[in-house]
Amino acid sequence: MYFDPKDGMKPPPFAHTVYNALVVPRPIGWISTISTAGVINLAPYSFFNALCGDPPCVMYCPNGYKTGTTEPKDSLTNVRETGEFVYNMCTFDLLEPMNASSAHVPASVDEMAAAGLEAGECMQVKPPRVKNSPIALECKVLQILDLPPTRNDVPNTTVIGQVVGIHVDDDVIVDGKIDAAKMQPLARLGYLDYAKITADTIFTVPRPD
Numbered sequence: 560m561y562f563d564p565k566d567g568m569k570p571p572p573f574a575h576t577v578y579n580a581l582v583v584p585r586p587i588g589w590i591s592t593i594s595t596a597g598v599i600n601l602a603p604y605s606f607f608n609a610l611c612g613d614p615p616c617v618m619y620c621p622n623g624y625k626t627g628t629t630e631p632k633d634s635l636t637n638v639r640e641t642g643e644f645v646y647n648m649c650t651f652d653l654l655e656p657m658n659a660s661s662a663h664v665p666a667s668v669d670e671m672a673a674a675g676l677e678a679g680e681c682m683q684v685k686p687p688r689v690k691n692s693p694i695a696l697e698c699k700v701l702q703i704l705d706l707p708p709t710r711n712d713v714p715n716t717t718v719i720g721q722v723v724g725i726h727v728d729d730d731v732i733v734d735g736k737i738d739a740a741k742m743q744p745l746a747r748l749g750y751l752d753y754a755k756i757t758a759d760t761i762f763t764v765p766r767p768d
């Protein structure tokens with residue numbers, strides 16, 4: 560089949576918005592920020608990726624509003640005001656708190672504490688990292704871009720940041736490499752589906768040159 564996204568993202572026979580299932584798997588950027596009032600915010604973003612490696616840059620996309628409001632998501636308000644965020648890797652053992660941190664709660668709620676997570680200190684930015692996450696990237700905002708809004712004029716935004724500090728749990732460094740099987744990173748699929756990386760799903764392919 561072929562469809563034009565201008566006609567909507569649920570063309571027959573799709574019963575649900577289909578786009579999220581078309582670009583998979585996606586990494587999950589578990590983004591911590593802090594408000595100017597000092598409240599810690601945490602939320603998962605699967606419109607997230609690494610953009611370049613040297614200097615390392617990443618991006619995440621706060622799209623839409625907080626449910627039932629026309630207020631921007633806290634992860635957007637906070638970076639606009641402070642220029643800082645932290646990427647935390649979401650691993651299989653952190654699935655539940657990651658999902659809990661996607662709830663829309665007032666900006667006054669510390670979402671790290673609410674999800675039962677311990678905050679770890681950062682070196683170069685104010686927002687804390689998720690202490691139990693094996694990888695955290697401290698980021699400073701480079702640009703915030705407005706993407707085209709939805710057909711109902713709901714905003715879509717991209718936050719691009721440069722990584723200024725990198726935390727790696729020593730336990731996942733094996734023989735001088737990062738051991739992905741030990742971390743079991745989560746991947747986002749469409750709908751409410753996820754996948755996890757485990758030893759039996761990893762294989763190595765040499766490059767042709």
Ligand SMILES: Cc1cc2nc3c(=O)[nH]c(=O)nc-3n(C[C@H](O)[C@H](O)[C@H](O)COP(=O)(O)O)c2cc1C
Nearest residue numbers: 602603604605606620621622632633634661662663
């Ligand atoms: C796995 C997962 C991925 C998500 N990815 C996105 C995303 O890429 N963009 C987005 O706007 N919301 C995304 N959400 C929803 C946000 O996490 C949710 O709106 C959250 O409440 C935003 O919190 P905040 O207001 O604290 O920033 C995702 C939710 C889950 C569970």
